[in-house]
Amino acid sequence: MEGTLPLSAGPDLLYSExxxxxRAAVRALLTDRCDAAVVLARQETxxxxxxxxxxxxxxxxxxxxxxVPEDLGxxxxxxxEAAVVLEELGRSVAPLxxxxxxxxxxxxLLGCGPAGSDTVAGTLAPVASGRSVAVxxxxxxxxxxxxxxxxxxxxxxxxxxxxxxxxxxAARADVLIVPAHGPEGSALHAVEARDAAVTISPRVxxxxxxxxxxxxxxxxxxxxxAGSGDADAAVQRALLxxxxxxASEQLGLAEWCLRETVRHTSERHQFxxxxxxxxxxxxxxxxxxxxxxxxxxxxxxAADALATGSPDAPVAVSVAQxxxxxxxxxxxxxCVQLHGGLGMTWEHPAHLxxxxxxxxxxxxxxxxxxxxxxxxxxxxxxxxx
Amino acid sequence: MPRNEAPTPNPAAVPDADELRRRVAELTAAxxxxxxxxxxxxxxxxxxxxxxxxxxxxxxxxxxxxxxxTVVDAALEAAGAPDNDPRRIGIGLGMAAPTIxxxxxxxxxxxxxxxxxxxxxxxxxxxSEPGAGxxxxxxxxxxxxxxxxxxxxxxxxxxxxxxxARWAILIARTDPGVPKHRGISYFVCDMTDPGxxxxxxxxxxxxxxxxEVFLTGVRIPDRHRLGAVGDGWxxxxxxxxxxxxxxxxxxxxxxxxxxxxxxxTWRARPELRTHDLHQRLLGLWVEAEAARLAxxxxxxxLAVGQPGPEGSAMKLAFAxxxxxxxxxxxxxxADDGLTYEDWTMRRPEKxxxxxxxxxxxxLRAKGNSIEGGTSEVLLNxxxxxxxxxPAEPRTDKDVPWKELSR
Numbered sequence: 001m002e003g004t005l006p007l008s009a010g011p012d013l014l015y016s017e018x019x020x021x022x023r024a025a026v027r028a029l030l031t032d033r034c035d036a037a038v039v040l041a042r043q044e045t046x047x048x049x050x051x052x053x054x055x056x057x058x059x060x061x062x063x064x065x066x067x068v069p070e071d072l073g074x075x076x077x078x079x080x081e082a083a084v085v086l087e088e089l090g091r092s093v094a095p096l097x098x099x100x101x102x103x104x105x106x107x108x109l110l111g112c113g114p115a116g117s118d119t120v121a122g123t124l125a126p127v128a129s130g131r132s133v134a135v136x137x138x139x140x141x142x143x144x145x146x147x148x149x150x151x152x153x154x155x156x157x158x159x160x161x162x163x164x165x166x167x168x169x170a171a172r173a174d175v176l177i178v179p180a181h182g183p184e185g186s187a188l189h190a191v192e193a194r195d196a197a198v199t200i201s202p203r204v205x206x207x208x209x210x211x212x213x214x215x216x217x218x219x220x221x222x223x224x225x226a227g228s229g230d231a232d233a234a235v236q237r238a239l240l241x242x243x244x245x246x247a248s249e250q251l252g253l254a255e256w257c258l259r260e261t262v263r264h265t266s267e268r269h270q271f272x273x274x275x276x277x278x279x280x281x282x283x284x285x286x287x288x289x290x291x292x293x294x295x296x297x298x299x300x301x302a303a304d305a306l307a308t309g310s311p312d313a314p315v316a317v318s319v320a321q322x323x324x325x326x327x328x329x330x331x332x333x334x335c336v337q338l339h340g341g342l343g344m345t346w347e348h349p350a351h352l353x354x355x356x357x358x359x360x361x362x363x364x365x366x367x368x369x370x371x372x373x374x375x376x377x378x379x380x381x382x383x384x385x
Numbered sequence: 386m387p388r389n390e391a392p393t394p395n396p397a398a399v400p401d402a403d404e405l406r407r408r409v410a411e412l413t414a415a416x417x418x419x420x421x422x423x424x425x426x427x428x429x430x431x432x433x434x435x436x437x438x439x440x441x442x443x444x445x446x447x448x449x450x451x452x453x454x455t456v457v458d459a460a461l462e463a464a465g466a467p468d469n470d471p472r473r474i475g476i477g478l479g480m481a482a483p484t485i486x487x488x489x490x491x492x493x494x495x496x497x498x499x500x501x502x503x504x505x506x507x508x509x510x511x512x513s514e515p516g517a518g519x520x521x522x523x524x525x526x527x528x529x530x531x532x533x534x535x536x537x538x539x540x541x542x543x544x545x546x547x548x549x550a551r552w553a554i555l556i557a558r559t560d561p562g563v564p565k566h567r568g569i570s571y572f573v574c575d576m577t578d579p580g581x582x583x584x585x586x587x588x589x590x591x592x593x594x595x596x597e598v599f600l601t602g603v604r605i606p607d608r609h610r611l612g613a614v615g616d617g618w619x620x621x622x623x624x625x626x627x628x629x630x631x632x633x634x635x636x637x638x639x640x641x642x643x644x645x646x647x648x649x650t651w652r653a654r655p656e657l658r659t660h661d662l663h664q665r666l667l668g669l670w671v672e673a674e675a676a677r678l679a680x681x682x683x684x685x686x687l688a689v690g691q692p693g694p695e696g697s698a699m700k701l702a703f704a705x706x707x708x709x710x711x712x713x714x715x716x717x718x719a720d721d722g723l724t725y726e727d728w729t730m731r732r733p734e735k736x737x738x739x740x741x742x743x744x745x746x747x748l749r750a751k752g753n754s755i756e757g758g759t760s761e762v763l764l765n766x767x768x769x770x771x772x773x774x775p776a777e778p779r780t781d782k783d784v785p786w787k788e789l790s791r
Contacts, residue, residue: 010636013682014689262772277775282768289767293698297678319678322671371667380651380666383658 011304011316012080013297019084025061026088029053034092036349043208043352048095049172057085057096058130064102065128067110067241073125074106078307079241083248083299090252093352095209097133097169099249104242105134108177111234112188112226119223123175123190135173135193136238137215139166143365144239145314145373148232152217154182158224159197160189160217168363170213171202177225178217179235185228188235191220207359209352240317243364244302247320251292251299253357254324254331258288260350261335264342275338284334291327298323315377318370325361332357400438400449402456408435408447409460418466427469427503435461436469436502437478440486444498469504472735476546477501477508481554484624488571488612497552497573509550511541511574511598512621516791519762521556522565522618523781523789526600528557528572535559535572535610537580537603543756547583547596548732550576554624555605556617561787568786569617573609580604590748591728594736636684637677643707643738643746644673647714657717666717669710676702694771701763704753707738711746718743 015023033053042048058064066082068074075081082103089098106127112120126132137152152162160180170176173193180189191198197220202213226234262285265276275281298320305316332354336343343350361367375382400408416429430436431445435457440446461468471478478501485497500506517524526539537557547553553574560568574581580603585593612620640648651658651666679702683695715722725744738746754760768774781789 010681011678012685013678014685014691258772262774266773266775273778274775277777279765279777282774282777283761283764285772285774286764286767289772290698290701293695294672294675294679294702297682298675300682301678319671319674322667323675368664371664371671374671375663375667378648378670380648380663380670381655381658382663383660384655 011301011308011310013300013304015084015300016080019081022061022063022081023084023088026057026063026085027091029056029061030088030092030094034094036092036352039093039095039209039352040347040349042095048208048211049097050095053094054096054130054133057098058102063098064106064130067103067106068124068128072121072128074128079245079303080300080307083245083303086245086248087252087255087299090249090356091256093209093253093256093349093356097135097172099242099246100135100169100210101127101133101173102130103245104136104238105175105177107241108136108188108234108238109134109225111230111237113230113234116223116225116227119190120225123177123223123225127175132174133169133172134175134177134190135167135169136235137164137167137170137176137178137191138235138239139164140168140212140359141166141362141365142239143369143373144236144243144317146365146369148179148186148235150179150181150186152178152180154180154187154189154222155219156183158182158189158222159219160191160222161219162217164215166203166212167215168210168212170200170215171211173200176215178222179231186231187224187228188226188231189222190225191217191222195220197221205359207355209356210359239364240313241306243321243370244306244313244317246360246364247295247299247302247317247324250324250328250357250360251295253353253360254288254292254295254328257328257331257335257350257353257357258285258292261285261288261338264339268340281338284338288331288334291330295320295324295327315374318373318377321365321370322367322374325367328357329361400447400453402453405435405438405447405449405453405456406460408433409457409464413461413464413466418464423467424503424505426467430461430466431499431502437482440498444486444494445502469502474501474504474507476510477506480510480624481508481552484554484571484611484620485573487623488620490608492608493573493611501552506551507546507549509544509546509553509576510624511544511547511553511555511600512624513543514540515542519759520781521621522569523786523791524556524558524569525791526555526557527561528559528570528605530559530607531604533607535570535605535607537572537574537600537605539600541598541600542586542595544583544596544598545594547576547598548585552576553598554611556621558786559614559617562785563615564783565781565786565789566618567615569621570614571611571617571620572605573611574600574603574605575609578603578605585730585732587730589751590745592731592733594733636681639674639677641677642673642703643710643714643750644670646739646743646746647710647717650714650717657719662713662717665713669706669713672702673706673710676706694767697763697767697771700757701754701760701767704750704760707746707750707753711743711750714743715747 062075063085065074066077070076109120109124127134152160176191176193178189178191197218199216200213205212266274268275302316302320305313335350336354339350342348412433416426434442434447436445438447438449438454439451441448514524528535528537553576555572555574556569558568559570580601582599584597586595586597587593686693726742
């Protein structure tokens with residue numbers, strides 16, 4: 001009989017009043033502190049992240065601990081609330097390590113079994129409050145459901161050696177959560193990111209608002225979080241939650257692109273009329289709106305499935321990712337095109353959204369990878385040859 | 386000031402769900418569905434105000450919130466009561482009735498609504514013309530005043546149920562000398578008038594769901610006009626708005642639509658699988674699931690009283706998906722996709738995708754982006770009414786109808 005109740009009740013695809021209140025608080029903060037000019041101005045500085053904004057979002061609103069139970073120092077909320085935060089962060093392309101730390105690293109830590117419980121709790125509490133930023137050391141393109149073959153080796157004394165390419169937000173991390181292969185199989189370790197044995201080499205990122213770096217370990221000392229029994233499941237859980245909630249970020253991105261493009265084409269006059277009155281443009285904008293209706297339904301469905309621990313979560317997440325990646329990229333590309341020459345300038349923020357959307361489409365598995373995953377999950381097998 | 390009476394229940398009070406269940410129990414106790422003749426039961430149901438509870442008392446309703454109809458329907462179904470076969474009389478129920486309720490005189494309401502709901506009189510809709518589809522307000526069917534009557538001449542098209550109908554709702558031009566939206570009036574047309582000729586309109590599937598209707602000297606008494614002379618366009622908006630209300634109902638299961646048929650074939654016949662078809666199938670499966678979830682989300686919004694503009698998105702999405710999925714299905718079937726079920730001329734009573742083969746689905750789905758508003762017009766509506774984009778400059782709004790190009 002397990003599962004009968006939630007399945008028959010079906011997913012709740014709406015926003016609750018509390019979720020709308022949370023949205024309003026996050027939006028007010030971002031409107032005040034993270035408008036497009038601010039994000040642009042930071043892009044080429046040494047500090048792409050805004051520490052004061054992170055502090056306001058985490059210690060002020062408590063957003064970093066939404067997924068963490070109260071007895072572990074968090075807010076005891078669910079993926080539904082975190083999804084609303086991510087919609088707003090997407091809407092403002094905020095350069096904050098929220099998805100990487102408050103969602104993916106937190107879920108990895110919550111997935112660690114009792115083996116490392118004191119270490120896990122000790123690592124989790126400062127991440128839940130936002131005082132510490134944790135990042136899962138896997139390449140940013142890694143999808144849930146695939147084989148996790150760690151490129152890092154753990155020696156018998158627990159020290160780590162190896163390289164992990166393209167880790168998102170690594171340069172902002174205080175703690176790295178590192179899957180590694182050791183004498184007793186796979187394990188999950190916590191490593192201080194500023195340890196002398198850790199090298200973090202920033203790459204020039206396509207998306208300046210979510211920097212990536214290659215991470216190297218040279219006999220790096222660690223704390224064990226989970227052993228072979230739990231490590232893989234913890235990583236899978238983290239990647240599943242990350243991919244599911246990335247859909248909400250993509251939804252927020254696409255919404256901004258549509259809203260700004262509607263505003264621009266309503267105001268911009270050519271041929272003695274607003275360009276938005278031309279049917280060729282109207283239909284393109286209407287199609288983006290249609291995409292958003294579908295994207296919102298899949299993103300809410302994924303967030304609700306993660307929040308309720310539904311057995312349908314892998315399907316819900318892959319459906320959302322297979323759809324929302326393309327929706328966000330299309331909206332951002334249309335935003336650039338329908339802004340005309342303005343859309344090609346550095347000064348206009350459209351490129352920030354395009355770069356984020358295109359990077360998000362690779363992050364945590366491409367749409368194609370999620371469709372292939374669905375083939376197995378819903379029994380639509382590929383041809384045999 | 387003597388106060389010698391207990392407060393009496395207010396007879397005008399709006400019944401709630403419990404009260405409606407009580408009235409259903411009363412009805413089924415007095416007219417046992419197991420032993421009562423179907424038509425007799427439906428008449429008793431209408432007269433008890435349980436036909437459409439949001440209609441006024443005396444006209445089949447109780448002035449209750451429309452959302453409570455589901456309570457009545459569920460209680461009647463549980464009691465084993467017959468229904469009025471709503472799919473057979475959808476145009477009457479969904480379009481004619483709300484318009485008669487809003488614009489009809491008391492005499493018209495008493496004459497038409499009861500036999501309409503009971504299904505004793507079938508209705509059809511005489512709106513579209515060969516020269517007036519998306520631009521319906523450009524219609525050319527003329528109605529000319531003759532004493533107490535109007536004489537109507539013209540041609541209507543895409544009329545389902547015309548060959549079964551007793552009555553039609555009709556819009557016709559009563560003043561060609563004013564701009565097109567202002568010269569239209571709205572009538573109830575007697576389909577048994579000798580000037581009404583109904584011909585089946587055969588479509589690309591080989592069958593004829595619809596008709597052409599030729600009107601030659603049809604005489605309509607002025608007391609069968611709905612709304613004021615020249616106000617027909619506004620009256621027609623009520624009809625057309627109700628055409629789009631039909632969304633709702635229950636939760637659709639995953640693979641509940643056309644995608645389920647293709648997925649079933651894919652699983653059952655591995656020899657048909659190719660890599661190209663696999664990628665396209667997965668893409669459409671995702672889109673169909675997204676559309677299903679969007680429909681479910683819309684249903685949840687309506688249930689909590691927050692209807693959004695998403696309804697117009699659903700028609701656009703389903704039209705495109707039905708076409709792409711059925712197209713893929715024909716291709717998937719390889720040699721079997723080269724065959725067709727039956728080209729003989731038939732007259733189906735309702736559209737049903739599942740009872741047919743892939744070729745039929747492919748052809749019939751082509752109508753999904755045309756009927757009930759073309760996808761192109763719906764995209765304009767989304768752009769202008771949902772997104773608020775500026776309207777296209779118009780050249781037809783302030784010109785007398787007779788001066789427009791045709």
